[in-house]
Amino acid sequence: MMVDADLSAPTPAPTPSAPAPFRPRPPVAVATPRGASAFTPVLLLALALVAWLGFQAVQQVSERRQLALLEANLEPQEQAATKLRAALDAVASATAKLATNGNSTARVLVEELRKRGVTINPAAAPKSP
Numbered sequence: 001m002m003v004d005a006d007l008s009a010p011t012p013a014p015t016p017s018a019p020a021p022f023r024p025r026p027p028v029a030v031a032t033p034r035g036a037s038a039f040t041p042v043l044l045l046a047l048a049l050v051a052w053l054g055f056q057a058v059q060q061v062s063e064r065r066q067l068a069l070l071e072a073n074l075e076p077q078e079q080a081a082t083k084l085r086a087a088l089d090a091v092a093s094a095t096a097k098l099a100t101n102g103n104s105t106a107r108v109l110v111e112e113l114r115k116r117g118v119t120i121n122p123a124a125a126p127k128s129p
Helices: 039-100 104-115
Strands: none
Touching: 039 104
């Protein structure tokens, strides 16, 4: 005996344009190591921050020492410039006094300096270094 298959109702083949029915996937369990916590990453971040701040502090101290050394090296030049400025002020003051006393050459010199924006105050006392 032979069993005939039921050919009375053929099933339609799915068309490629028809969307597949939505089937939610079961949740996936993420395997985490036993005893994992946020302590290790937070500790590493804190150590990195402390190390960075320490490095910055060392750099600042080093730069401050270099600036102090440069300032000490420039001190003799500053003193020499102050002495030169005092000497030039004394010469300018003496020239202005000569100009007020009637010296024509000193008067011309003072006028030329005034044209160039240099003012001379003969009454000012020269600054001592």
